[in-house]
Ligand code: ATP
């Protein structure tokens with residue numbers, strides 16, 4: 001079946017609307033009223049208020065396509081076929097309404113019915129928790145998946161410490177032998193770390209309360225929380241070898257080809273660079289559209305790190321000047337159907353990104369020279385450890401996020417002196433505390449002070465002017 005990503009997203013929403021679900025719009029990437037979370041990282045993250053019972057939803061059945069950012073996967077991006085820092089999660093949710101039987105039946109119908117996605121059922125495999133006989137029996141008897149393709153895995157338990165928890169069940173698509181052709185690979189099973197069995201959908205059956213004394217008791221109301229990666233399911237539908245070879249990313253890669261004069265698909269180092277660029281520009285464009293700004297802390301630091309990481313990979317393609325901002329309209333075009341906001345804010349987002357790129361380029365070459373000279377010096381001493389104080393200096397003076405220095409020096413087989421770096425960071429925090437106390441003693445009003453402490457100041461996008469990183 002030939003479907004665009006926009007059609008797949010819409011199909012998912014329509015399918016669950018048919019099943020009585022209410023469509024919730026994609027919420028901002030910046031969490032509202034949730035200080036525990038840096039970014040919205042899943043569909044359920046925006047629905048916590050319903051899951052913990054604070055608010056009773058109008059309709060206990062909910063469906064959404066939720067933009068999500070995950071920084072824990074950053075090192076994978078560009079290297080696996082399936083990981084992004086920004087991706088969309090398609091999810092259906094039941095707040096005390098239907099449970100396992102329906103959740104599994106819906107997922108199966110959506111994926112295999114000719115009317116919907118129409119995957120070959122023989123290419124799907126599932127995992128369940130070893131003690132979840134209920135889910136096992138539903139897959140085996142109701143859905144009639146042969147038992148060879150129902151795998152019991154200990155990790156299939158969703159638990160965040162205290163609070164609701166429960167077993168989960170994941171659905172995998174077998175991409176065929178060409179995706180993992182070493183039959184001896186111990187990881188070659190659905191749920192293992194391999195490229196052949198692609199995890200597309202996770203169904204969480206929230207049925208226990210994890211009590212403070214670490215016991216588990218049944219919840220009075222059971223919930224369903226599911227998440228399917230749009231980019232992954234689209235890669236299968238479009239018969240694309242990786243998520244990047246789909247209509248969600250290819251226009252970005254084509255533009256990066258234009259800018260660099262290099263071709264995608266020629267060698268793997270260049271391809272990784274193309275993928276990193278295409279991934280990171282989506283993340284930064286959407287995050288800036290949701291009013292996050294590059295800075296030295298928290299969310300802002302993530303954006304700074306992503307942009308600078310993209311610049312590092314762009315060097316591989318011979319790109320030596322600000323260019324990421326030029327990809328913003330393309331992100332906007334690709335996502336326009338469901339996220340018109342990116343195009344609407346195009347020039348604001350471009351300005352933020354261009355400003356940040358320019359800032360980095362101003363000092364990049366100086367910083368790299370220093371980095372290289374330190375590598376040489378340490379090599380001569382027979383060391384392969386990059387001193388923590390130098391990591392700090394690169395960060396403080398040249399704006400190299402530590403993780404970036406980490407990646408640069410790894411190219412030379414070096415590692416970072418973590419302890420030394422932490423020591424310098426602690427000293428800096430101490431200096432900041434002292435400076436703040438001084439200000440306090442001058443009796444400056446709290447309001448002024450808290451302004452200075454904010455990670456970045458947004459001065460309105462109609463002004464197209466951005467002040468970033470006000471440091472105390
Ligand atoms: P993986 O094991 O491949 O890292 P996961 O088990 O961490 O995935 P979940 O937390 O179960 O992922 O998220 C639900 C779904 O969201 C996954 O089944 C997948 O389709 C998608 N997904 C998760 N993380 C990413 C990511 N970094 N990039 C793209 N899609 C993702």
Ligand code: MG
Nearest residue numbers: 070072073083
């Ligand atoms: Mg993961």
Ligand code: MG
Nearest residue numbers: 170191199202
């Ligand atoms: Mg997984």
Ligand code: MG
Nearest residue numbers: 170199201202
């Ligand atoms: Mg999972």
